[in-house]
Amino acid sequence: MRLRTILWKELLLRKSRMISGLLAITLGIAVIVGIQSVSDVSKRAVAIKLDNLGSNILVLPQAASVDDYYSADIDAPTFPEDYVERLATSMLPSVDNLSPKLTRRVKVGGVPIILTGILPASELASKPIWQSAGLAGDELALACGTSPEIKEGPSYVDEKLQRKAIDTLAPTEILVGSVAAERLRLSDGGTVLIEGRQFQVARVLPTTGTIDDSRVYAHLHVVQELLGTGPQVSAIEIMGCCAAISDGLLGKLRNILPDTRIVTIGQIVSTQIETNRLMAKVSVILLVLIAMIGSISIANYMWANVEERRREIGTFLTLGATRGSIYRLFFAKAVILGLLGGICGYVLGTASAMVLGPQLARLSVEPVPIYLLWSLGIAVAIALLGSWYPTYRATRLDPASILQEV
Template identity: 55%
Template sequence: MNLAGIAWRELRHRRSSLVSGLVAITLGIAVVVGVRSVTVASEHAVAVKLDSLGANVLVLPQGATVDDYHTADIDAPTFPEEYVERMVTSALLGVENISPKLTRRTKIEGVSIVLTGILPDSEVASKPTWQLEGLEGAPIEHVCSGRHGVHADPRLQRTVVETLAADECLLGADAAQRLDKVAGDRVALEGQELTVARVLPATGTVDDDRMFMHLHAAQDLLGTGRQVSAIEVMGCCEQISEGLLSKLRNVLPDTRVTGIAQIVSTQIETNRLMDKISWGILLIVLLVGGLSIGNYMWGNVTQRRREIGILRMLGARRGGIIFLLLAKAVVLGVLGGLLGYGIGTLAVVLIGPGTLGLDVRALPAWIGGSLLLAVSVAVLGSLLPAWLASRFDPSANMQEI
């Protein structure tokens, strides 16, 4: 037996008071773990949703407007395709996919069509609805905020598609209908015969009215040289909120970088709010938990005044008394941390899908965090009672009768 053993025996002896001390710390940790788990699940859900929505950052030439991009005016400004390389070599965190494109309005068989030159693999990666139609190859790794993994949803897997040949094109659903073309048909454009490789599914976007061909073939056909009208970027939501747009502006100073605000801002704000709430709760738990444990410890110390007097009488030093009480706080912290993690995780995993509409998963990395937090709160809350207990007058024990 040693001082820690004495602390353990006291805990076992006063189980009912142990429960009251444990409840405060367990509930506090459960709330923190629950809120953090929901926050992480929400962030993940938003990231997945953003990915499913496709590109969320648009790089345009300086002076161009988003309207220019959509209307594909023949005089719309362009910038060098080499900017793509600049973005890639800058290795900005959060840039998940880059889709450069050249758009020009043109006429095919008397029908006005927007011709869009694309790099097929990049384009398909940024358009989940295309991936549904089987234009997908092997999945590539999803990297966001340092978390690695492959999306469970196959629509969201980063994929590549067979490179379009120079004499092939893809037709949007509306464009195919207006041109009365199906896959395998041929169309004449600027004196060149192209084969319709595939008719794309209706997406409800401007893409439905477009004809797509390989970027470099389009550049050659239109005689623009290696120029592009825009670069669509899929940015990871967290990095967008942490200044990805300004970093892109630094890399490409003579361009206009815009976020698709209506998609990004609301969801990112929600995440930020959740994050703030979770840290706020953490602060409250630290304060309330610390005070509760302190109050419990003071009650315990008062109850044990006689025992502490006995130990001091037998030669225990003040440091030994402090150790005895803090050892108890550590045990409380470890038990409370483990129980709190278990209860908090179980609660949100069970109620998450039904009540919050979120697939909340356990955060194993938070086991250590819960233990550290619970032990810290318990020890900090117990410091003052332990110090005061070490100052008890041991002679009171001998004079009480």
């Protein structure tokens, strides 16, 4: 026989009390796991939405405003295209999809449109909503020149930006926003004359509800040539990770490009950051509350258990048990309660999130295996914390007094 025999037999003897002691831990862990699971899915969902919205950082010339960028003022300042290379070679983490753009208002057949020069692959990659709307696979290849046949044709290969995979849009092709296409009465495969050059419509883009719908996109270098600006761009759009932005990414970008204005699409980013922070704070507050409630509940149960087993503990001490043996006996029990509570809490919390997530938040929640480890760790810690003082008192029981109790 070993201590664990005593442990298990005692647990099974007082099952109902053990279950009530377990309940607080189980429910506490279930709440944490449930909230975290929904919160994680929610964060991912918001991140995907942000991703679909496209870039969230704008690099503008020092003298330009965001309004200039969106109004495509003909006199809006520009900066050298080389800045893209500086960013690309800076190896900054959390920066994806650099999209340099040159934007000007032009008239096509008397209809004002915004002509935007892009480096196509990066532009398309930063707008997944376009890809999901059909510009993928062969069509995307057609648009961006990723197929071998297209690469053999006349196309731009930007040697300086090797780190970012930049495919090409043929010099004679354009992408047309939905509003611009309507105004110009253009459809896929149609042709149009812009600034004296004939272009073919590679694709009419789906509606996004943004200024992009009024744009006509051609290759950046073609636009630069048409407008005679030389190697200049109006802006660089960057997709930066929200957490990285809050960790000082903007400052690092300013260090690389000191003579530019770097702005975020603030509302979106700050809202996301604030939401993430709020969820993190709520989780921490809940964790602290649950740790306290769980510990108190376990302490209460263990305290009652020690009182109930006074005679037994006194007998053990009389028969030669050391204080270490009593600590092992009760701490092992706490670990078992913690493990059981952690497993039950994880299962209950995950199941609740999976059932309630789609109903309450229209989010599909999947089990997160790593939370099982966290659940076990937290539950065991709570159980040990709650058991510490009752166990300490148990080891301090005076067997002589207990033996003399009637």
